[in-house]
Amino acid sequence: MLSVSEAQERILADLSPTGPELVALADSWGRVTAGEIAARLDNPPADISAMDGYAVRAEDARAGAVLNLVGESPAGHPFAGAVPEGGCVRLYTGSVMPAGADSVLIQENTIAQGGAQDDAGGGRIGVTADVRAGQHIRRQGQDFARGQVVVGQGRAILAREVGLIAAANHAWVPVHRRPVVAILSTGDEIALPGNPIPPGGIANSNAPMLAALVRASGGVPVILPDARDDEAEIARLGQGIARADMLLTAGGASVGRYDLVQRGLERIGLAVDFWKIAMRPGKPLMFGRIGTVPVLGLPGNPVAALVCGIVFALPAIRALSGRSDRLVMPEQAVLGGDLPENDQRADHLRATLRRDAGGALVATAFSRQDSAMLRTLADSQALILRPPHAPAARTGAPCQVLRLDSLSI
Ligand SMILES: Nc1nc2c(c(=O)[nH]1)N[C@H]1C(S)=C(S)[C@@H](COP(=O)(O)OP(=O)(O)OC[C@H]3O[C@@H](n4cnc5c(N)ncnc54)[C@H](O)[C@@H]3O)O[C@H]1N2
Numbered sequence: 542m543l544s545v546s547e548a549q550e551r552i553l554a555d556l557s558p559t560g561p562e563l564v565a566l567a568d569s570w571g572r573v574t575a576g577e578i579a580a581r582l583d584n585p586p587a588d589i590s591a592m593d594g595y596a597v598r599a600e601d602a603r604a605g606a607v608l609n610l611v612g613e614s615p616a617g618h619p620f621a622g623a624v625p626e627g628g629c630v631r632l633y634t635g636s637v638m639p640a641g642a643d644s645v646l647i648q649e650n651t652i653a654q655g656g657a658q659d660d661a662g663g664g665r666i667g668v669t670a671d672v673r674a675g676q677h678i679r680r681q682g683q684d685f686a687r688g689q690v691v692v693g694q695g696r697a698i699l700a701r702e703v704g705l706i707a708a709a710n711h712a713w714v715p716v717h718r719r720p721v722v723a724i725l726s727t728g729d730e731i732a733l734p735g736n737p738i739p740p741g742g743i744a745n746s747n748a749p750m751l752a753a754l755v756r757a758s759g760g761v762p763v764i765l766p767d768a769r770d771d772e773a774e775i776a777r778l779g780q781g782i783a784r785a786d787m788l789l790t791a792g793g794a795s796v797g798r799y800d801l802v803q804r805g806l807e808r809i810g811l812a813v814d815f816w817k818i819a820m821r822p823g824k825p826l827m828f829g830r831i832g833t834v835p836v837l838g839l840p841g842n843p844v845a846a847l848v849c850g851i852v853f854a855l856p857a858i859r860a861l862s863g864r865s866d867r868l869v870m871p872e873q874a875v876l877g878g879d880l881p882e883n884d885q886r887a888d889h890l891r892a893t894l895r896r897d898a899g900g901a902l903v904a905t906a907f908s909r910q911d912s913a914m915l916r917t918l919a920d921s922q923a924l925i926l927r928p929p930h931a932p933a934a935r936t937g938a939p940c941q942v943l944r945l946d947s948l949s950i
């Protein structure tokens with residue numbers, strides 16, 4: 542059986558990102574850049590004051606000096622003239638530095654000498670502390686310079702990037718089209734949630750849960766009608782992927798007589814790359830292609846479906862979205878309870894997370910890890926990763942976790 546990392550490599554080996562489209566900057570949150578974004582101006586665009594105060598020449602502004610106020614320059618209103626010897630110009634945080642001045646004297650270090658401090662001209666300003674040459678000036682381009690790449694290709698756009706792209710003076714952003722991910726659940730027993738459930742039936746939790754995972758991964762989910770355990774029906778509904786970038790199936794992946802997903806999809810051209818991996822939950826995972834569309838066959842047990850979704854579908858959707866960072870990186874934690882030795886399958890244990898007094902993350906596995914138990918999944922903040930054949934581990938031992946809370950999953 543394939544290892545988890547070999548399976549990830551095979552899935553990610555050959556996925557091409559979707560094409561580009563332009564979106565308005567305000568709508569770009571959660572999208573992925575489809576090109577480099579270069580600044581269209583310097584930031585700041587000019588030398589500006591970092592404080593409310595006065596533009597001065599440092600050599601004039603010694604403690605005890607009195608300066609002539611020759612004008613005012615609010616932010617957005619550059620001063621037309623220059624600061625003369627012995628003079629100053631009233632300015633504010635964000636005001637452009639006037640010609641002739643080399644420093645900013647903050648208003649707390651001044652005393653108005655007759656007339657108000659904000660007089661546009663004619664007043665006199667007493668200096669109460671020496672000014673250091675160049676102080677309180679934000680230099681033009683100190684954040685970034687015109688032409689510089691501020692956001693690289695393949696980067697997820699979050700609020701921070703939105704601010705940066707706006708500062709670089711762009712209204713539109715080239716992003717990858719969100720990949721469309723079709724979801725096909727199979728099983729005679731599954732029924733639409735909210736409907737009367739027939740004898741032997743069970744509410745279909747996989748389809749809406751996987752749709753949520755697709756959204757959290759940056760894709761657009763399309764839930765296909767549920768397929769009964771019938772090869773011809775699976776084949777017919779599988780054709781719903783015509784316009785999709787990927788197909789996720791749930792259920793019918795194992796070895797039982799009615800596990801028909803592979804055979805059904807083979808009727809419409811599925812070429813299987815691999816089936817079965819050394820992982821728990823998720824042993825019967827299947828990967829293949831129908832034409833160019835990648836197909837990930839997830840197990841029917843809902844926890845197995847979601848865990849495989851996190852470990853394999855999420856990185857695949859990120860790759861289709863053009864993201865350069867695909868895999869979810871594990872974090873270091875310590876065990877909050879003893880764990881037995883592991884067998885040959887990489888285990889993914891549902892666990893709660895807390896911080897101990899020293900600030901370390903403590904991951905405590907639920908005692909029952911049945912892959913049909915959704916409540917423990919929802920109550921978990923992380924999955925403890927147990928490598929194949931890991932020895933028994935005691936409380937306090939280091940471990941690696943995949944955090945679910947920070948993935949919005
Ligand atoms: N003899 C063996 N039996 C099983 C093996 C095995 O190696 N040998 N593997 C087990 C493992 S591991 C898993 S995981 C499951 C996966 O089976 P399938 O992918 O074929 O899934 P189903 O049989 O269709 O369903 C399993 C279970 O999950 C319920 N289910 C299915 N779909 C949904 C849905 N959309 N929403 C809610 N619940 C769903 C279904 O009713 C079953 O209870 O196979 C083991 N068996």
Ligand code: MOO
Pocket residue numbers: 820821822823824825840842844845912
């Ligand atoms: O993948 Mo299965 O859920 O290990 O039981």
